[in-house]
Amino acid sequence: MKNLREDAFRIIKGSIDFVLPEKAVQQELEKLSLDDNIHIVAIGKAAWRMAKAAKDFLKDKVKDGIVITKHGHSQGTIEGLQIYEAGHPIPDENTIKATKKAIELVQNLREDDVVLFLVSGGGSALFELPADDLTLENIKNVTDMLLKSGANIVEINTVRKHLSRVKGGNFAKLVEPAKIYSLVLSDVLGDRLDSIASGPAYPDSTTIKDVEKIIKKYDLQLSEEILQTLKKETPKHLNNVETRIIGSVTKVCESAAKIAQSLGYNTMILTTTLDCEAKEAGSFLAAIVREEKERERPLNTPCAIILGGETVVHVRGNGKGGRNQELVLSAARGIKGYQGVLIASVGTDGTDGPTDAAGGIVDGETVNRLQGKGIDVENVLNDNDSYHALQSIDGLVITGPTGTNVNDLTFILCN
Ligand SMILES: Nc1ncnc2c1ncn2[C@@H]1O[C@H](COP(=O)(O)OP(=O)(O)O)[C@@H](O)[C@H]1O
Numbered sequence: 001m002k003n004l005r006e007d008a009f010r011i012i013k014g015s016i017d018f019v020l021p022e023k024a025v026q027q028e029l030e031k032l033s034l035d036d037n038i039h040i041v042a043i044g045k046a047a048w049r050m051a052k053a054a055k056d057f058l059k060d061k062v063k064d065g066i067v068i069t070k071h072g073h074s075q076g077t078i079e080g081l082q083i084y085e086a087g088h089p090i091p092d093e094n095t096i097k098a099t100k101k102a103i104e105l106v107q108n109l110r111e112d113d114v115v116l117f118l119v120s121g122g123g124s125a126l127f128e129l130p131a132d133d134l135t136l137e138n139i140k141n142v143t144d145m146l147l148k149s150g151a152n153i154v155e156i157n158t159v160r161k162h163l164s165r166v167k168g169g170n171f172a173k174l175v176e177p178a179k180i181y182s183l184v185l186s187d188v189l190g191d192r193l194d195s196i197a198s199g200p201a202y203p204d205s206t207t208i209k210d211v212e213k214i215i216k217k218y219d220l221q222l223s224e225e226i227l228q229t230l231k232k233e234t235p236k237h238l239n240n241v242e243t244r245i246i247g248s249v250t251k252v253c254e255s256a257a258k259i260a261q262s263l264g265y266n267t268m269i270l271t272t273t274l275d276c277e278a279k280e281a282g283s284f285l286a287a288i289v290r291e292e293k294e295r296e297r298p299l300n301t302p303c304a305i306i307l308g309g310e311t312v313v314h315v316r317g318n319g320k321g322g323r324n325q326e327l328v329l330s331a332a333r334g335i336k337g338y339q340g341v342l343i344a345s346v347g348t349d350g351t352d353g354p355t356d357a358a359g360g361i362v363d364g365e366t367v368n369r370l371q372g373k374g375i376d377v378e379n380v381l382n383d384n385d386s387y388h389a390l391q392s393i394d395g396l397v398i399t400g401p402t403g404t405n406v407n408d409l410t411f412i413l414c415n
């Protein structure tokens with residue numbers, strides 16, 4: 001019999017290590033062979049590691065630069081670069097301060113200057129200067145409302161792009177006439193470049209008509225000043241940008257599959273675009289487990305079934321949790337009583353929702369163990385309180401900030 005839990009942690013650690021950004025950044029820089037006069041602007045949860053890799057590779061070719069990452073995600077100084085930490089998923093004062101510094105750095109550049117723009121998810125909250133007369137408070141309120149609405153990241157960023165001086169291609173305009181080379185670690189399904197970190201240096205494919213539809217769909221109650229700003233279009237054409245994607249959820253799924261195979265599991269990647277409500281995804285995964293346990297389908301055991309994606313949570317309760325924790329807890333309901341099975345789900349950035357956990361792990365005993373502690377799973381799910389429930393039964397996965405960010409990895413292991 002395999003030790004499923006031990007193997008699950010090996011798969012999680014090994015596959016995240018595989019998508020750390022250093023190698024990918026340096027391989028791309030080798031191909032680009034940039035001249036001198038390089039200015040680094042790195043934003044997102046992986047910004048520090050991306051910038052460090054770039055600086056180590058380009059050395060004195062880098063004139064100056066700035067890193068803007070999430071609180072707790074900096075790993076120290078990088079020679080010649082300013083380092084800022086700021087609020088995520090809700091922006092804070094540091095977001096504005098650091099973004100102003102980044103603009104100062106690029107706004108008087110000449111045609112022969114190059115901005116190396118290192119982009120990763122989280123950039124939307126970390127890189128922001130509100131448009132018109134909007135304040136940080138305005139942006140915080142809209143962000144909070146959008147994050148709780150059940151809207152997906154493409155929809156959320158469609159609204160955010162139209163409220164900003166840097167998002168939706170506006171940053172590239174500020175950099176003109178200098179050229180931008182943009183290296184992007186994707187945490188948006190389908191690798192939509194105008195959505196990742198709200199595409200500061202990518203032509204925006206979304207319009208104010210799309211914004212109107214989203215406001216209606218999620219019944220967003222927005223103030224008059226916000227509605228006024230949302231009437232202005234973002235840039236649809238940019239002439240000074242070249243963009244490359246250097247990592248995505250596909251890679252993390254493929255490396256998880258390789259590791260599972262090497263541990264002796266029959267392996268299948270079921271999808272890399274799981275994007276429904278977290279609770280529904282959990283029910284679906286439980287159904288797959290039951291099929292495995294009853295009929296050994298779709299794979300012979302021992303098996304690993306791997307999924308990548310980013311589910312959504314319509315937060316209605318007052319509890320603490322994240323989409324991965326909610327997904328596995330929901331799945332636990334449907335695998336109650338089965339032996340030799342495990343379901344794990346983690347955010348590759350190491351943070352699932354506003355918690356210190358990357359995600360969670362459940363098995364056939366989870367629901368009984370919770371019951372033994374007087375905890376009812378349905379109540380927990382209704383209150384979006386997956387963190388405390390999983391914490392009480394040692395069901396959290398804690399990795400700390402990983403320095404990368406390529407969506408979420410979910411998998412089933414069956415003996
Ligand atoms: N109590 C909760 N339970 C489940 N999900 C939550 C809870 N609170 C917030 N969330 C979800 O967490 C998301 C933000 O999580 P986070 O891991 O920071 O996202 P990302 O990795 O995409 O940056 C929000 O969009 C929200 O839907």
Ligand SMILES: O=C(O)[C@@H](CO)OP(=O)(O)O
Nearest residue numbers: 121122123124196197198
């Ligand atoms: O910054 C953003 O807009 C999103 C997508 O790139 O990232 P995160 O979900 O990590 O905030």
Ligand SMILES: [Mg+2]
Nearest residue numbers: 121153187310
């Ligand atoms: Mg995300």
